[in-house]
Amino acid sequence: MALTGAALALGAAAVATAISRAAAQQKVGQALAKYQGTPNGDQHCEICANFQPPNACKFVDGEINPNGWCQLFTPKT
Numbered sequence: 354m355a356l357t358g359a360a361l362a363l364g365a366a367a368v369a370t371a372i373s374r375a376a377a378q379q380k381v382g383q384a385l386a387k388y389q390g391t392p393n394g395d396q397h398c399e400i401c402a403n404f405q406p407p408n409a410c411k412f413v414d415g416e417i418n419p420n421g422w423c424q425l426f427t428p429k430t
């Protein structure tokens with residue numbers, strides 16, 4: 354019982370570390386954002402408010418395809 358509690362606490366600490374690391378960089382990994390290199394219907398990075406031409410994103414790490422898409426998609430206003 355005590356062992357299970359300790360293991361759970363350790364797991365929670367690891368998640369907290371990963372999140373604070375992401376917050377420090379202010380970017381999340383492509384897998385976490387469910388990024389894909391293809392559009393989702395008529396939604397894609399080039400028309401997203403977070404896209405930083407030519408191939409970056411405010412919130413998602415790494416190289417971003419203008420025709421890609423992720424769960425953080427926010428249409429430009």
Ligand code: SF4
Binds near residue numbers: 410412424426
């Ligand atoms: S759809 Fe996602 S990866 Fe693409 S620019 Fe928007 S937030 Fe960034």
